[in-house]
Amino acid sequence: MKDSKQEVKDSKYLISHIQSQYTRFSKGQKLIAQYILKNYDKVAFMTACKLGETVGVSESTVVRFANALGYSGYPKLQDALQELIKNKLTTVQRVDMIKEFNDDSAILKKIVKSDIDNIKDTLDEIDEKAFEEASNRILKAKRIYIVGMRSSFTIAQYLGFYLGIILDSVHVIRTDMGDAxxxxxxxNEDDVLIAVSFPRYSKKSYQIVSYAKEKGAHIVSLTDSLFAPVASFTDNLLLVKSNMASFVDSLVPALSIANALIVSVGMKEKEDIKQHFDDLEAIWEKYSVYDK
Structure with a gap:
């Protein structure tokens, strides 16, 4: 059976793989294959039970179909399907895919559970060596640039705020302050660029990362896929699970990894941070920044 990383890498060949294996499938599996080939964008967000009901086969047949394709389970087949479509879906299509959740209780449980699952999968699969090297390179860099467009800017801004407390020369690239x-x-080669890029991927982020790579900068990326545009330029790739449960991108796992990165860098500068916070506390007290 394939490991999870191999399953993700093979996702771009999924459709052709289903087609090539079609004659070997059982009657029930052929019904599933036919439905996926015509409706893979819908199947990506169906449970095994729902897919079975739609096609007219048992849930166990759906699970065996995933196994027959070489996946360790139906959730891994779903991951591969989502990998194929996540950057192709329009916002309208994303809204359509959750129309079955028509009450607040179902929405609450679905979204929170999805975020929990994404965090667990991220922790299981993230490259710890890449994380460690990213932390060390950020600490030693002359300047740190952080880019994240549209919804990804939220994570970029969060990283910039806290890394700016720990380190000097942290620059968050802003589209409201001139051209990026x-x-x-x-x-240059003494600097680190941190790229935050999630679907739908921003072309501007890709262009900035490409330019920084040409100039010799070290690239750290927080993204969701080996096929993300910024991944090909990245020195330290921090893969974050972001399987979609709605028309809103889940940035919860990305925020968690950003948090871990901040703490990792901070603990290496522990004494300097303590002095810095002592100075800040004095300023906050003097100017009544916080309510008591």
């Missing part, structure tokens, strides 16, 4: 390239024009 003007803000990274001085980037």
């Amino acid at each position: 390239f003007e803000q990274v024009v001085k980037i």
Whole structure:
């Protein structure tokens, strides 16, 4: 059986694989294959039970179909299908895929459970060596640039805020403060660029990362896929699970990894941080920044 990383890598060949294996499937499995080939964007968000009901086979037949394709279980087949479509779905299509959740209780449970599952899968599969090296490179960099467009800007801004407390020369690239390239024009081999990129992938983020790589900067990426545009330029790839449960991208796992990265860098600068926070506390007290 394939490991999870191999399953993800093979996702782009899934449709052709189903077609090539079709004659070997049982009668029930052929019904599933036919439905997936015509409706793979819908199947990506169906449970095994729901797919079985739709096609007219048992849930166990659906599970065996996933196994026949070489996946360790139906959830891994779903991951592969979602990998194929996540950047192709329009916002309208994302809304359509959750129309079955028509009450608040179901929505609450579905979304929170999805975030929990994404965090667990992220922890299981993240490259710890890449994480450690990313932390060390950020600490030693002359300047740290952080880019994240659209919804990914939330994570970029969070990283910038806390890394800016720990380190000097942290720059969050902002589209409301001039052209993005003007803000990274001085980037060089002494610097680190942290890219935060999740579907639908921003073309501007890809362009900035490409430019930074040409200038010799070290690239750290928080993204959800080996096939994300920024991944090909990345030195330290921090893969974050972000399987979609709605029209809203789940950034909870990305925020968790960003948090871990901040703490990792911070603990290496523990004494300097303590002094810095002592100074800040004095300022906050003097100017009544916080309510008591």
